[in-house]
Amino acid sequence: MPVNTETIGKSYPPTVYAVGREKIKEYAYAVGESNPLHLDPDAARAAGHRDVVAPPMFAVVYSAPALGPAILDPDVGINFALMVHGGQEFRWGPLVVAGDEITTTVTVSDISERDGRGFYVFESRSVNQDGDEVCVGTWTNIVRGV
Amino acid sequence: MSVEIPELRVTPDRYLTVRYAGASGDYNPIHIDEEFAKQVGLPGKILHGLYTMAQVARAQTEAAGGPEKLKRLSVQFRGLGLPEQEIVVRSTVREERDGVAVVETLAEQSGTAIIRNAEAEINTS
Numbered sequence: 519m520p521v522n523t524e525t526i527g528k529s530y531p532p533t534v535y536a537v538g539r540e541k542i543k544e545y546a547y548a549v550g551e552s553n554p555l556h557l558d559p560d561a562a563r564a565a566g567h568r569d570v571v572a573p574p575m576f577a578v579v580y581s582a583p584a585l586g587p588a589i590l591d592p593d594v595g596i597n598f599a600l601m602v603h604g605g606q607e608f609r610w611g612p613l614v615v616a617g618d619e620i621t622t623t624v625t626v627s628d629i630s631e632r633d634g635r636g637f638y639v640f641e642s643r644s645v646n647q648d649g650d651e652v653c654v655g656t657w658t659n660i661v662r663g664v
Numbered sequence: 665m666s667v668e669i670p671e672l673r674v675t676p677d678r679y680l681t682v683r684y685a686g687a688s689g690d691y692n693p694i695h696i697d698e699e700f701a702k703q704v705g706l707p708g709k710i711l712h713g714l715y716t717m718a719q720v721a722r723a724q725t726e727a728a729g730g731p732e733k734l735k736r737l738s739v740q741f742r743g744l745g746l747p748e749q750e751i752v753v754r755s756t757v758r759e760e761r762d763g764v765a766v767v768e769t770l771a772e773q774s775g776t777a778i779i780r781n782a783e784a785e786i787n788t789s
Contacts, residue, residue, distance in 0.1 A: 548687035549718040574734045575718040603713045607738035
């Protein structure tokens with residue numbers, strides 16, 4: 519069955535994620551970050567930040583809620599059981615700190631087929647409460663046997 | 665400033681995938697349920713690709729001097745990352761111009777790449 523490309527360009531309703539200090543610490547510990555900027559509010563303030571700073575890859579946490587509806591959209595038609603995460607890119611703007619509210623919008627940027635595999639590419643664009651673009655993510659999921 | 669990215673080595677313990685699932689919100693059972701993972705043909709629980717990507721990111725930010733230095737990271741996920749096996753992140757600065765270093769990097773376990781064709785851009789100014 520060929521991939522359905524009709525949803526290319528489709529966008530989903532934005533999600534808003536409130537960044538919490540303890541969530542940043544939980545994430546930082548899980549991935550082995552030891553920089554006090556992520557863990558210690560006093561150290562973060564001494565370095566000129568309002569609160570603890572999110573590691574760059576914390577982008578996964580604040581943008582994931584926006585990805586779900588796109589990946590699960592029946593019109594996109596991903597066979598979840600045969601899906602693997604093939605590739606990922608993030609481009610970062612200003613740092614995210616605890617207390618920020620991050621709004622993320624996801625768009626289907628490409629759907630294609632190659633060698634019997636479907637390539638589903640989503641773009642997430644995340645902005646903070648001041649309108650600064652803090653992260654753009656490109657998420658490539660590969661589905662075997664389309 | 666010229667930058668070099670030292671090798672990063674880390675061995676995720678057997679419960680790492682559970683902690684990462686909680687921290688990231690990705691509770692796919694292939695990462696946290698040994699029996700489920702085996703039922704779907706995997707050798708056992710596998711690492712989250714984005715956890716391994718976070719190790720590649722950490723190698724860059726620790727070498728470059730902080731989280732604000734990493735401006736871009738792109739990776740391809742290949743193979744299966746496993747708990748209780750050492751991950752080695754290797755990085756080579758390919759180009760350095762106008763305060764930005766372009767870094768070729770990869771992550772491997774037991775000599776097999778689990779992240780390959782990865783490229784980072786870091787601010788060196």
